[in-house]
Amino acid sequence: MARKDDYYNRAKQEGYRARSAYKLRQIDEEVDLFDRGDTVVDLGAAPGGWLQVAAEEVTEAGTVVGVDLQRIDELEHPHVETVRGDMTDERTRYYLRKALGVDPDPDESEGTPDRPVDVVVSDMAPNMTGEYQLDHARSIHLCRQAFDTALELLKPGGDFVVKVFDGPDLADFRDDVEAQFQYVRAYTPEASRKRSSERYLLARGRTDAPVSAGDRLTVDVTDVGEEGDGVARVDGYTLFVPGTEAGETVEVVVDDVKPRFGFAERVE
Numbered sequence: 077m078a079r080k081d082d083y084y085n086r087a088k089q090e091g092y093r094a095r096s097a098y099k100l101r102q103i104d105e106e107v108d109l110f111d112r113g114d115t116v117v118d119l120g121a122a123p124g125g126w127l128q129v130a131a132e133e134v135t136e137a138g139t140v141v142g143v144d145l146q147r148i149d150e151l152e153h154p155h156v157e158t159v160r161g162d163m164t165d166e167r168t169r170y171y172l173r174k175a176l177g178v179d180p181d182p183d184e185s186e187g188t189p190d191r192p193v194d195v196v197v198s199d200m201a202p203n204m205t206g207e208y209q210l211d212h213a214r215s216i217h218l219c220r221q222a223f224d225t226a227l228e229l230l231k232p233g234g235d236f237v238v239k240v241f242d243g244p245d246l247a248d249f250r251d252d253v254e255a256q257f258q259y260v261r262a263y264t265p266e267a268s269r270k271r272s273s274e275r276y277l278l279a280r281g282r283t284d285a286p287v288s289a290g291d292r293l294t295v296d297v298t299d300v301g302e303e304g305d306g307v308a309r310v311d312g313y314t315l316f317v318p319g320t321e322a323g324e325t326v327e328v329v330v331d332d333v334k335p336r337f338g339f340a341e342r343v344e
């Protein structure tokens with residue numbers, strides 16, 4: 077029996093709304109995407125296979141919000157909400173923020189906007205016309221909408237998974253994602269159809285640092301960490317500076333940037 081039928085039949089037997097549920101399952105098995113209690117946003121969520129998998133993984137302690145152009149039948153899980161709309165439309169993003177309980181008008185609020193989301197996944201796909209260039213361009217456009225949403229809503233350290241179709245604009249898109257996450261890899265789940273050019277970019281650890289590797293700056297060392305390294309704060313971000321002591325002002329070069337903290341080397 078063809079592989080696609082295996083997944084189709086399994087989905088029927090196991091109560092999943094779409095065979096694509098197994099793609100997200102395999103992604104989760106590959107990189108351990110979800111934790112109990114996570115808040116997850118699922119873009120392009122209809123009919124709801126990914127919503128079911130995400131809801132199972134985060135359990136009743138978590139929250140999952142799905143968005144799609146199509147109506148999504150209600151799920152049994154009480155902590156799943158859905159928004160019907162087009163992700164390229166600002167109104168849909170407004171309702172998504174509302175569903176997440178964050179300020180729906182961040183432009184009008186003061187201070188740092190709320191970013192409560194642990195994982196953003198997007199399985200959005202355009203209606204295929206068969207015209208390769210057009211389909212690819214429309215797919216990248218949807219990927220960029222998902223990426224903007226991820227940057228708007230993800231916590232530092234949060235993860236982003238997006239379906240992409242291979243083509244000439246993919247490398248630029250991947251470069252842009254790599255600039256915002258600790259690491260990015262492309263992955264094709266076994267459940268993807270063999271002849272499909274679809275794959276998923278798995279972007280782990282959204283970085284949220286006001287500095288980049290290679291930056292040279294002067295910092296005040298205000299503290300000493302558990303490992304004995306000097307600690308400096310840059311706009312609230314923690315930089316460890318080995319070989320320094322509290323009270324010193326030193327010139328440093330940033331050499332490693334992680335979502336919540338980084339390392340810098342003292343410049344003599």
Ligand SMILES: C[S@@+](CC[C@H](N)C(=O)[O-])C[C@H]1O[C@@H](n2cnc3c(N)ncnc32)[C@H](O)[C@@H]1O
Pocket residue numbers: 093094096097119120121122123124125126127143144145146161162163164199200201202203218
């Ligand atoms: C492959 S299906 C998703 C299947 C889903 N992951 C599941 O497991 O049930 C792709 C979905 O993307 C949605 N989509 C495409 N463009 C969209 C857009 N601009 N805004 C919201 N959803 C969109 C389509 O309506 C379609 O339901």
